[in-house]
Amino acid sequence: MWRHIASNVITLLVVTVFLLGGVILWGQAQYTATGPLEEPICLRVPPGTTMRGVSRDLEQKGAVTSGAIFRIGADYAGREDDLKAGSWLIPEGASMSGITDLLTQGGASTCGTEVVWRIGVTGAEAVVRELDPATAQFAERARFDPAQEEARPAVYDTMLDRADTRYRLAFAEGITSWQVVDGLKAVDVLTGEVAELPPEGSLAPDSYEVQAGDTRASVIARMTQAQEVILAAAWERRAEGLPLESAGEALILASIIEKETAVAEERRRVASVFVNRLRRGMRLQTDPTVIYGITEGRGVLGRGIRQSELRAETEWNTYVIDGLPPTPIANPGRASIAAAVDPAETDFVYFVADGSGGHAFAETLAEHNRNVARWREIEAGRAEE
Template sequence: MWKAVASNALTLLIVVIFLAGGAFLWGKEQYTGPGPLAEAICVRVPSGARLTSVSDDLEEQGAISSAAILRIGADYTDRTDQLKAGSFRVPEGASMEEIVDIVTRGGANTCGTEIVYRIGVNSASVLVRELDPAANRYVEQASFDPAADAPAPEAYTAMRAREDTIYRVVVAEGVTSWQVVDALSRVDALTGEVAEVPAEGSLAPDSYEVQAGSDRMALIDRMQVAQEAILSAAWQNRADDLPYETPEEALIMASIIEKETGVAEERRQVASVFVNRLNEGMRLQTDPTVIYGITNGEGVLGRGLRRSELDAETPYNTYQIDGLPPTPIANPGRASIEAAVNPVETEYLFFVADGSGGHAFATTLAEHNENVARWRQIEAERADQ
């Protein structure tokens, strides 16, 4: 009898082991295999949330077949306590394994509603937009000028009241430090004061994600640290025989390049013109430096330069001074900084607008005068239209 009992027990144990193994393999397939999501969704992970509530939310939205299996898989891979707060896009068909990675990896938010504070060369604006997860693109909800439009649109007020709203400050290439500080003073999602305008050129144009209530000066510090890193890396990889001896002089050159062209492919050519002129002992003769000497970077001139301004001897009038002006004239982006330290090799000494948004380059004054005459004709034709 005992042999029969032992035999039955062994058989039962084998069956249990077989079933357990099968259940494990089934669970693993459920965890790693494609999920049931038909189209992408946004998943919000609140600060302090636990995996139980997040997994239940995912199951409710149809992103996973079983909240319990997701929790077991996350626990097995030691990621249960690694949730990162934020709003994240979960793509269609994502497996539980992929979803766990998305909500525990961290990094920038990839989903939800954003309020974007744009600081541009000519104006500042606020954009309220929401990601359509299925199309993976943002849809504009409202847009306004914080300096002119009061009160703010209802969509903005409503999104400001939401805890999961993402805030972003976008600084355009070529803005001045005064423009950045002036625009930040009107960003009501930020707090604190900026005691003084940072050194011109010291702020890196970029997109910065911030938290509601963040300190303005802390954001300025982030911009300065980023610009220092960009300039340092570029200077380490600079070309030989440049006509400037310090990173600060390269930054001045980069700011001039930034203001002279908005065409990415032209930056190194523009840099070559100015480098060639400096090497030849020629004056830079660039309008943006003259304009900066008039405005001090506080806003846009809004008109053409007068002859008296071109003839005036000021530290920024490169028609009258030799070499570089004393400081940058804007905050240049990475591409202009890299162009300043690695210009393309050309014999160009002149350039002028060509009517297409770019410039016509020339080696001799005669060629340049022809390009100028062509540009004047284009201007005249446009004025007659």
């Protein structure tokens, strides 16, 4: 009898172990299988959220078939305590294991909202954007002048209260150091002051992600370091025979190129004009240097250049000085720096606007005068419209 009972117990244990193993294998298959999401969603994980809370949220949103299996799987994988706060883009068909990886790997939020401060030559603006998971495109929620506190929309203040909002600064190429510092003053998530105006040309105009509480001085430091790296690499790869004695002179030339053209395809041709003039001992005669001599980079001129200003003796007026001015006239971008150290091989020594946003180039003064005449006809026609 006891032998019969023991046999039954053993049989029951074997069946139980077999069933348990089957359940475990089924659960593992469920955890790694393609998920039920038919389109991406943005999952917000506030600070302090637990894996249990996330599992409930995922189940409610239809991202997982079972919140319990998701939670058990994350625990079994040792990721229960690795949950990261933020806003995370969950792609369609994501498995529970894939979602666990997304929510525990850390880094910057991959969806949700962001505030972008665009700091340019003529001013600054702030844009509040939110990612649409279905299209993976940002939709604009608000746009305003950050210097006008009364213009701040309510949605902006709401975003400031969210721990997962991303902040980004976008600086336009050709911006001056004074304009950078002035623009940073309006970015209210930053702290502190900039003690000294950075040297002109020393800041890399680019996009920089920041955190609330970062200092303005730290942004300047990042921009300075980036420009040093860009300039050093470009100077190392410079073309042979340039009439430039140092990387500093290349930076000055790059700043002039930056202010002369916004057309990417023209930069190397514009660079060739100035390099050819330097080689021939011709004055550069470029209007942006005259303007810098008037404003010294503190704002925009906002009007045409007067004849008296073209003749005025300033350190930067290349109509009256020989060679390059003593400093850059703006902070050039990577492409203009690259053009300065590797200009196109041309015989051009003149250029003038052509009415299309670009320029007409010439090798001789006679050809240049014809281009100027055409440009004046275009200007006259526009004035009559």
